[in-house]
Structures are given as C-alpha cells and as structure tokens.
Amino acid sequence: MPPTEDRFEPLVRRTIAVILLGGIMGILDGSMVVAAADTLAERFDSSLAVIGWASTGYLLALTVAVPVTAWAVDRVGGRRLWLFGLVLFLIGSVASGLAWDVGPLIAFRVVQGAGAGILDPLMLTLLIRTAGPGRSGRVVGLMGAVGSAGPVVGPIVGGLIVQSLDWRWMFFVNVPIVIAAFLLARKVLPVDRPAADAPRTRLDVVGVALIGPGVAASVLALSQAAEHGGLTTPYVIGPLAVGLALLGVYVAHALRRRRTPPLIDLRMFAHRGFPVGVLVLAFNGVATYGALFALPLFYQQAGGEGPFAAGLLLAPLGVGAVISMPLAGRLSDRLGSRTLAVAGATLTVLSALAFTFVDGSTGRILPVAASLTFGLGLGCTSAPTMGAVFKVLPPERVAQGSSLLYMLNQLGASFGITLMALLVQSAADPVTGFHHVSWALVFAAAAMLAATARVPGRDRTPSPVLEGASL
Template identity: 55%
Template sequence: MSSISRDRLGAPLLRLIGVLLLGGLLGILNSTMAAVATPTLAASLNASLSTVGWASTGFLLAVTATIPFATWAVDRFGGKRLWLTGLGVFVLGSLASGLAWNAGSLIVFRLVQGVGAGLLDPLLLVLLARAAGPARAGRVMGLMGVVLALGPAAGPIAGGAVVEALSWRWMFLLSVPLGLVALLLARRTLPADQPPAERPGGGRLDVLGLALLAPGFAGLVLALSQTAERGSVGAWSALLPLLLGLALLAGYGLHAGRARVPHPLIDLRLFANRGFTAAVTIMGLSGVINFAAFFALPLYYQQVHGHGVLAAGLLMAPMGLGGSLAMPLAGRLSDRFGSRGLAAAGTALALACTLGFTRVDADTGELLPALGALFLGVGLGFLSAPTMGSLYRALPAERVAQGSSVLYMLNQVGAALGVALVTLVVQTSGAVTEGLHRAFWLAAGVLAVVLLTVPLLPGPPPRTGPDGAVEPAEPAASGGARRSGRA
C-alpha cells in the first residue's frame, strides 16, 4: 500500500473494494428480494403465507447467528480463505433455493444461504477497514455505503421485476453466476492471508460465548420479526424468543466479564471506548430509521395511491439513490474534517425530512414524497458513512473484527426493531395516513436521540505533518482508542 497516495485511493485498493462490494451486495439483495415474492412462493409451493415467510425470517436468523462466529474465524482461518468460503456457501445455497421442491426445502436452503451471507457481511467491513487504514476509513466506508443504501431499495425492485418477468426461482438462480464471478475475482484480487502467527487474533474459540451470543441476538431478531407479523409483542411467538434472547445475552455478559475468560468472542471492554459506543449506538438507531421508512412508505404508496409492489418499490428508489450519492462524499470529507459536524448536519436534514412526512396525506402527489425520500437518503448517508469511518479510527487493528461484529448485529436488530415498531404503529392507527404520520413522528424521536449522541463520536482524524509524521488531532479521542487497545 506504500505506493498508494495518502490522499487518493489507488487502483489496487479500488479493485479490491469493487470485488468485495460485489460479493457483499449479493447477500444484502437476497435479504430483501424474497420478501416481496411471499404470495407467489406460497401459491407455487402450495403452502401458507406464514410458512413461506420463514424463508425470509430463517435467512435473517442465519445471518445474525453466523456473525459472531465470523468475528473469531477471520483471524483463525484468514480473511481471504473465509471470504471465499462464505461466497461458496452462499452460491450453493442460492442454487439449492432455486431448485427447491417445497416450502420446507426452500426454508432449509435459505438457511444455508444465510450462513454464507452471515460470513460475508461482517467480513466485508473487516477487510475494507484493514485495507484502507484509519486515515482512509471514511471514504472506503462511504463506498461501502453505496451498497448499504442501494441494497434495501434495489432488493424489492429486483425481486418484483424477476417475479413478474420470469419464475420465482430466478430470484435465487441469478445469484449463482454472479456469485461465481465474485468468487473468481476475489480469488485473484484479495491479498494472501498472513501466516497464523502474524494474525491479530485467532486464538481458541470461545465456544460458550458463541453458544450464548449467537442465539441471543437471533432470539431478539426473531422476537421483533414475530412482533411485526403478529401485530403484538404479547404473542407467545414474540414474547418467548424475546425473553430467551435477553436471558442468553445476559448470560453472555456474565460469561465475558469473568477474569478467567482470556479471549471472549466480544470483549465487553470495547464499550469503555466512548467513540466506539457512540458509533455502534448511532448505527443501530439508523437501522431503525432506515427500515421504518422502507416499510412505511411502500404501504402508503400501495394502500393510499393504489400502486403495485413494483411501482411502490420504484418510488422508494430515490431514498437509496440519495444515500448512494451522499455516502462517498461524506466519507471522504470525514477523513479530512472528522465525523461530528457531518453526522450532525446529516441528522438535522433527515429530521427535517421525517417531520415533512408527518404532513403527507391522501391528497399529496407522488412527487413530494419522492423528493422527501431522496433528501432523507442524503441525510442518512451523511450520518452513516462518517459514523462508520469514525468507528474504525476509534479501534486498534486487533479489535476491528469484534467492532464490525457488534456494529452489524446492532444494525440488524435496529432494522428488525424499525419494522416491528412501524407495523405496530400502523396496525393500531385508524387510517394509513395516520399510521404514516405516527411512524415518522417515531423516526423523528429516534433522530433526536441520534443528534444528542453525535457529539460523543471520535474527534477529527490525526493529520500528517510535512515530515510524514502523524500529528495527534484530539488527545481525548486518541486516548480512548489507546485505552481500548490495552483492554
């Protein structure tokens, strides 16, 4: 990397980013594509909607449960080897899902697909952060943000288009050639893994920690998904996994806090770093806002304006487009000026847009909500990219994998929480527009909390002096990172 300019991303790093984003996009798209085809799948496989719904729920649970294992495995087996393994599992799961003969086989094969995606998702963050280094974390996370912004918007559009033009099987089969291309490119482009002795972690697997943490987070996601489906948090199918998930996570807290556990799967002392805690909190809350909007607005377009699934998905595209345009710029600026100001400005813009959505009614045309969605995406982009970049400046290299795991799991929980809350709000409202208003008042409240949390993000990145030496920018922030490194 020494030949790459400090101010620009060189061609080798750009190729690496492109190859990683291609593989990461497959998992993100598949997390949302199948949801829009649930009625088609139920009719084709002669199953109920609730049964076929487990094809999406099972995928999400497999992703969530696999993430903690990937945290340990990236240093035990090497990033390149694990990335190729994750892609291979994902491709096999995609092929099998496309050939499924009934609802049960589809659910099982979607679980396999989810395991592959669960390896890829946190690993994408780890490999990008390590390749970029702290000085370029913002701009690289901004490029990754293009995938994160477009994925939730493009998934329903792609799924709807494939189902209308082809068979539902092609939702999964199209991932096979794309996955094979991503696999071949990754094999050629990703740098060789370090020898085991030189890797920052990879010690003995914390088996008890994995047995507590993975199903604990999966239980929370399942509880929130069932809350959205049943319309009540009191339903046994939501309450039981919620209580079980909380109990398992509490057990993990006791386990990881014991002095005789030398290498816990997630070291809870990471949260002593103020900048890290603020960053993962903001990213979790941004998941609530993002998926609340992606759930509430399509309902408005379909039930108030009478649009179909594909048209509603297309009307949501401006939100993904706004985020994909804003994130690379915001990430690059954060490498120069820090994260706090950009994140605060993005939060303020997103807050203004959510308040604007509380004024939308049945007489409002499609143009104003589409423009509001565009600027909401821009605001969330200026919030997310600098926040993700600051997280990797707050952590020492050996903690990047753990930090990525925490970030992704909280974002998954935030996404599930956003959908569950909006579902409850809409179902308890008298009209669709009333539900829309309440959903965005809820989002505005979450954004207000984010705005109060932004000042806790790490300060500006260190600058490089004329002699090439690093000049500390803010002793308090760098001290926090050093304390986390000793923890």
C-alpha cells in the same frame, strides 16, 4: 508492507471492485425480498408478520455469523473465508429459489444470511486493513456508496422480477454473479494465510450458543406481537424473557476472565466514541430497513402501484445514500465526523416527519422527495460515524470492531422490519399503518440524532500509514 502511493489507489480500487461484486448480492437480496413482501404473502397465503421472517431470519443469521467471522478471519485467512462465504451464499440462494412453502423459504434464507454474515464484515475489514485508519472515512464512504446501490437496484429488480417472472428468480439471479465473483476473487485477492506464530485462539462456543438464540428469541417476541395483536400475551413475554436472559448471561460470560477470548469483547465499549457509534448505527439500521419495508407496502396497498413501480418509487432513498456516503466519508477525514453526523441525523428526522403528512391522495412528489432526503441523511450520518469509530480503535481491534458494528446495525434492521410489520398489520387500514410507521421512523431518527452529538470530532492526527495517498 503498506502499499506505496503510486500503487495504493489501483490496489484499493481493484479490491473494492472484486469484493463488492460478491458483497453487493447480500445487500440486493435483502432489499429485493423486503420489496416483495406483499407478493410473497399472497403467493404463500401467509401474513406479513410471517413473511417478514424471510427477511428477519436472513438478518438474524447474518447477525450471528458476523462475530464468528471476526474470530475466523485471522485464523484461516481473509481470502479463504471470503471464498467460503460466497459458496455458502450461493447454496442459500439456490435453495431459497427452490422453496415450496414459507417455512422452507425462511430456513434457506437463514443459510443465505449466514453467507452474507461472512461477506459483509469481511469486506470492511479487508478494506480498512488495506487503507489504514487515517483513510477509514474515505474507504467507508466509497464502500457505502456501492453498498447503498442495494436499496436503489434491489427493489427495482425485485419488483420487475415478481411482476414479470416467477418470484424464484429473485434468488436464481444470484447464481451467475456469485460464480463470477468467486472466480475473480481467486484470481485477484492475495493469499493471506495466518503466520505460523499467530496465536491459536479457540472459538467462544458458549458465546455463540448464547448470542444466537438470545437475539432470535428477542426478535421472535416482536413477531409474535404482530401475530397475536398485543405485547402482553404469553407468546410475546415468554420469548422476550428468554432472549433477555440469554443475552444477560452472555454479558456475565464475556466479562469473566478466562483463556478463551469472548466472541464479542465488551471491553471495546471502553474506547472513546465506540459506544456512541454502536448506538448511531443501530438506530440507522432500524430507520433504513423500516423505511425499506414500509414504503413499498404503502405504494402498493394505498397507492395501487405494482411491484415494479413501487420499486422505482423507493429508489430515491438509495440514491440519496449513494450520493451522500462517499462525500460525507471523504469530508469527515478533513472536517471531522461529528458535524456531518449531526447534520445528517437532523435531515433524517425532518424527512421522517414529512412521511407523516403522506396519505393516499397526497401524490408522489412529497414521498419521493422525502425518500431522497431520508437517504441523504442516513448516508451522511453513517459514513462519518463508522469512520470515527475506526480512528479510535487500535489496529488489533479493527476486525472485531467492524464485526460488532455490522452485527448491531443488522440487529437494528431485524428489529426495524419486525416492528414495522407489527405496526402495519395491527392498523385499521394501510394509510393508518404507514402513519404509525412514519412516527416510529421519527423516533428512531431522533434517537440517532441525540447519539450523534457524542460522536468524536475532528482528528488532527495525520495517518501514520498512508499519508499523502489518495483514494
């Protein structure tokens, strides 16, 4: 039974508070490690391209775990799965803090990313199910505001830790927070065991085996391009061919009729507005994490700033997203998603263009202002787009739809980090590298802008679940 109006608001707010206490740690860890790339490269005597895999491996594991989560949530229950995700994230955090070399660090970050891959999509799935499709924009906006605190707090905390303490505390700081999140979740989240008559669908093991290596090999190709200085070497062409072949086989596998449902049902792309939402959020991931990776490096390498100061200078990007996501999400339920998404993407393009005028002698006002408007644009694009997608998906597709959106957004983030590492490492100097990154951000934002023109407009159908309730 849906919550009544007088109980709906406290129920949603309590759920947001408890779930995001655990979910925010995955977002923080992603941005903390990205901001510390230069420090980790020096400590491990490694290249930026290799260190980038500490973030890329995390995001790839997250990407593969997301669709498995969509299958598991109805089979084992959201509460059980959430608690398991917290435990897995905790194990990965402790192991990453104990890493003795860059190889083990990347491996343990994969474990941590698998835990985040359970928590991230499950967070959205549980909130959407609680609020109903008619309030999806508001829920996405509220959740996004808290989630966007990662780019604000993560680089600052990460910079402060690597400047004042040992880098290992970037991971050890998770331990008390995750333990608290686990205990509170056991107390607050309702037990939601699957019904006895619920369909017992099998996991698409073949799909997992194809998607995981396919995505990893494709991203590995870009990383090898950074290591070997080109896109035409066998080290690049080989992994790319393998990755594309595996993903192509998965497409054929998913479209074939059989008893076991595919891990990712590609027929979701037949729903109006869903393919556009996927494109928008994928390019949003490229732009977000590309900027998160490149800006701290620029401030440290070209501007001479320390890690903590670089984190503070990066914070306006996250502040912009925190401001715009809840506002845009709420307005999208009233005014429609397309207008807000187009406006946000346009602002993102203009902000990325401003980065191309920045060099070592520019000062800090222009890059900081551009970072703020860049974050405003990204938040104003993503929240309405996600809200529009959940309005067009039928309720039974929400779990898999949210998982697929998360997966492709994080895949875009993986490509974004790897591509930016390639551009920075192959440049003659830090300023040239940053200019190359800035133009890459312009192209990613322009592609996002082109896709937002097809985002569904205003939905005039009232919410059948929670009409009259407020967030």
